Amino acid sequence: xxxxxxxxxxxxxxxxxxxxxxxxxxxxxxxxxxxxxxxxxxxxxxxxxxxxxxxxxxxxxxxxxxxxxxxxxxxxxxxxxxxxxxxxxxxxxxxxxxxxxxxxxxxxxxxxxxxxxxxxxxxxxxxxxxxxxxxxxxxxxxxxxxxxxxxxxxxxxxxxxxxxxxxxxxxxxxxxxxxxxxxx
Numbered sequence: 001x002x003x004x005x006x007x008x009x010x011x012x013x014x015x016x017x018x019x020x021x022x023x024x025x026x027x028x029x030x031x032x033x034x035x036x037x038x039x040x041x042x043x044x045x046x047x048x049x050x051x052x053x054x055x056x057x058x059x060x061x062x063x064x065x066x067x068x069x070x071x072x073x074x075x076x077x078x079x080x081x082x083x084x085x086x087x088x089x090x091x092x093x094x095x096x097x098x099x100x101x102x103x104x105x106x107x108x109x110x111x112x113x114x115x116x117x118x119x120x121x122x123x124x125x126x127x128x129x130x131x132x133x134x135x136x137x138x139x140x141x142x143x144x145x146x147x148x149x150x151x152x153x154x155x156x157x158x159x160x161x162x163x164x165x166x167x168x169x170x171x172x173x174x175x176x177x178x179x180x181x182x183x184x
Contacts, residue, residue, distance in 0.1 A: 032068050032075045033057070041092045046100035048127040054105060056081075056098050058090025063112055065096050067105075069128045081122050081131045087112040094147055101152040103127040106183060108137070108148030108160050119148040119162045123183045135184075137177050142167050145175070158183050 032055050033040055039059035046054050053070045065088050068075040082088060089110040090096060098107040105124040111117035111134070120134040137160045138145045148162040157179050164175045 030070075030074055033066075033078055038064075038066055038078055041090060042095045044096075044098055046098055046105065048100045048105065049103050052127065054100060054128040056096065056107065058088070058095045060090050060092065060095075063087035063090065065090060065107065065109060067107075067128050067131075076129075079128075079131075081107060081124075082109070082134055086134060089114060089146065097149040099150045099152050099158070100128070101156060104152065104156055104182075105131075106150045106152060106158040107131075108150040108162070109134075110146045110148060114146060115144060119145045119160070121148075121150070121158065121160065121179075121183055123158075137179075138162060138164075138175070140164055140175070144169060153178070156182050 038057070039061045041058045041060045043055060043057040048054055048069070054067055055075065056065065056067045058065050065081050066078040067081055068078050088096065089112050096107050096109040098105060103126055105128045107122040108119060109122065110119050118136050118138050118140070121137045122131045122134055124131045137148070144165040144167065145162045148160055150158050150160050153159050159176060159178045161174055161176050163172050165172050
């Protein structure tokens with residue numbers, strides 16, 4: 001039929017037209033850690049006030065977690081977000097997660113040794129320049145917890161999810177805990 005011929009002609013013409021690709025323009029690259037001295041595994045990024053990036057990553061050699069914040073011309077020196085008395089589980093396949101809203105940043109982390117410690121929150125209220133002490137976010141008795149993640153609800157309260165296990169690392173299921181006082 002004429003309609004079918006017209007349709008085939010229209011399709012063949014549209015497929016033969018040159019495709020115009022959108023040109024992407026990227027900024028210059030800016031180093032965050034200045035080398036491999038921080039192990040640099042599992043990087044994450046969040047945006048604070050004014051769309052200012054903050055980067056978080058793990059050091060799986062020393063069980064540390066660091067952040068660095070954009071200054072406008074580069075990144076701040078790496079800042080360890082927990083005390084020296086705490087070792088944090090971090091690896092290339094799992095580790096701390098974080099979220100920012102305005103100048104508030106929450107990080108969920110698993111303290112080592114895994115069978116003896118729970119999941120914790122670390123909070124910054126100045127956009128990631130400093131961090132408060134760790135706060136335990138679960139109270140699950142003889143169960144085990146790992147793999148925390150976080151989001152921030154309207155009003156600024158953090159909501160954490162983590163995986164809960166029985167004492168043999170079996171019967172895994174996700175659990176959610178929400179702060180009603182801004183993470184205090």
